[in-house]
Structure formats: structure tokens, C-alpha cells
Amino acid sequence: MQDHNDEKTYRIGEVAELLNLKTHVLRFWETEFPQLAPLRTGKGQRLYTEEHVGLLRRIQQLLHEQGMTIEGARRVLQGSAVLDESLPERVAAVPDPDFMRMLKRELTAVRRLLSNE
Numbered sequence: 001m002q003d004h005n006d007e008k009t010y011r012i013g014e015v016a017e018l019l020n021l022k023t024h025v026l027r028f029w030e031t032e033f034p035q036l037a038p039l040r041t042g043k044g045q046r047l048y049t050e051e052h053v054g055l056l057r058r059i060q061q062l063l064h065e066q067g068m069t070i071e072g073a074r075r076v077l078q079g080s081a082v083l084d085e086s087l088p089e090r091v092a093a094v095p096d097p098d099f100m101r102m103l104k105r106e107l108t109a110v111r112r113l114l115s116n117e
Helices: 012-019 023-032 050-065 070-077 097-115
Strands: 009-011 046-049
Touching: 009 012, 012 023, 012 046, 012 050, 023 050, 046 050, 050 070
Parallel strands: none
Antiparallel strands: 009 046
16 A cells, blocks of 8 residues: 555545535445545544545536436446546536426426327
8 A cells, every 4th residue: 555644635524525415425435436445544534535536526426417327427437547627517516497497397298298198
């Protein structure tokens, strides 16, 4: 194991706050994404590097913003240790109210059409 003393690390609570996630979500993602393996202190505390935080942001984007399944996100990440940093980073995926109203009208119309068949 290489020496990570010169690399900035974050505790799980800090990462959770940084990404606006719950710590149990981060622990769950560790079990689902093999490339996410935080360092451990002698007492077993998780320490995340900048690379881990970038990977977590990418996972969050795939799952929460793009609506992918865990399996789909896992496939996107497999075989590629390089994250695409050119993707726009959004703080939160907030739907546009006008778009949501239009979508609701369209879905209601489709349901009406289907119920008449």
C-alpha cells in the first residue's frame, strides 16, 4: 500500500456533507462499486481521497441525475478508471416546473387515449 500521508483525505461524514448524501448511501455504494474502496485507518475509519470523491460524484450523477440503475452505472464505470471531468457538474437535479407541467399534460393525454381503447 502506498503512503497517502501527502494526499488530502476526507472522513465519511465530510464526503456525505460535500455530496449532500447520507453516510449509509456511501457505505452501500462501496458494496456495489468494486472500484470504490476507501482507505482505512488502524481503527477502521474510512478515508476517501480526491479520486474517491470524484468517483462518488460520477456515481451520484449516473444514479441521481441520469436515472440509471446501479447495474447500468456499474457497466458505465467498468473498464474505465478515468472519469469524464468534462461533464457539467450540477449541484442538484431540479426539474423545470414548466417542463414538468407539460409532461403531466402529455402523460394525462396518453392515459386518456389508452383508456379509450
